[in-house]
Amino acid sequence: MLIRLRFFASLREALGPEASLELPEGASVAQARDALIARGEPFAAALARGRAVRAALNQALCDEGAALKAGDELAFFPPVTGG
Amino acid sequence: MAQRVSIQTADFDLGAEVAALRAGDGGVGAVCSFIGTVRDRSDGSAVSAMELEHYPGMTEAAIEAMIDEAHRRFDIRAARVIHRVGPLNVGDQIVLVAVSSAHRGESFQACEFLMDYLKTQAPFWKKETTPEGARWVDARVADDAALARWGIQARNAG
Incomplete structure (x- = not known):
């Protein structure tokens, strides 16, 4: 299944604003992050485990355990700092 | 219903926004507002300017949900949130939260609740110069x- 990816702030600067990712049916957000890390640089450094990365699935904050389905919009970004 | 959430590059006018929030509602007895501005120092460094990025679509939906939650928790009449994006200078206004209620306690609390919620749950990012x-x-x-x-x-920062 194909997932649409979006990146914001420092992750957008490192990875570009958008990308796509092919994943097995039922994959989780954590598996999407791992698949990107496996692509190597610049994804491996930007999304490395231990770095503070937050995710939103279809424009709502989510945990990395959330399950993905075809056509979903998955965003990765650093902790938010508005207000 | 009056517009509750605006994400914009343009500045805003507190007086005009509060007037609109109160307009036509005789039940309002209190209005509490908060404005966040660009400081000239941050973490020990001088700051000369700032750029604010957001996640269009998610931002508006997240703040609308926050206002719904404020209405569930507090006996308030109305709420208004404006958040600016794009380039800003020292002293510029960044964010407005204004809440009306019958009595002061509810609008004070709801205003602080909305700001606390927004700081950790709304997809904005600041870049300082x-x-x-x-x-x-x-x-x-x-x-x-x-x-x-x-x-x-x-679990935003931590």
Whole structure:
């Protein structure tokens, strides 16, 4: 299944604003992050485990355990700092 | 219903916004407002300018949901949130939260609740310009703690 990816702030600067990712049916957000890390640089450094990365699935904050389905919009970004 | 959430590059006028919030509602007895502005110092460095990025679509939906939650928790009449994006200078207004209620306690509380929620749950990111160069602002654990006072566990910074 194909997932649409979006990146914001420092992750957008490192990875570009958008990308796509092919994943097995039922994959989780954590598996999407791992698949990107496996692509190597610049994804491996930007999304490395231990770095503070937050995710939103279809424009709502989510945990990395959330399950993905075809056509979903998955965003990765650093902790938010508005207000 | 009057517009509750605006994400915009343009500045805003507190007086005009409060007037609109109160207009036609004789039940209002209190209005509380908060404005966040661009400071000239951050984490020990001089700040000369700032750029604010957001996640169009998600931002508006997230703040609308926050206002719904404020209405569930507090006996308020109406709420208005304006958040600016794009380039800003020192002293510029960044964010407005204004809440009306019958009595002061509810609008004071709802205004603080909305700001605490927004700081950790709305997708905005600040980039500061300093003499050492531009840098993304780090999230603060203290902001997660502020939201925890309302019984909501945020894991934004931590």
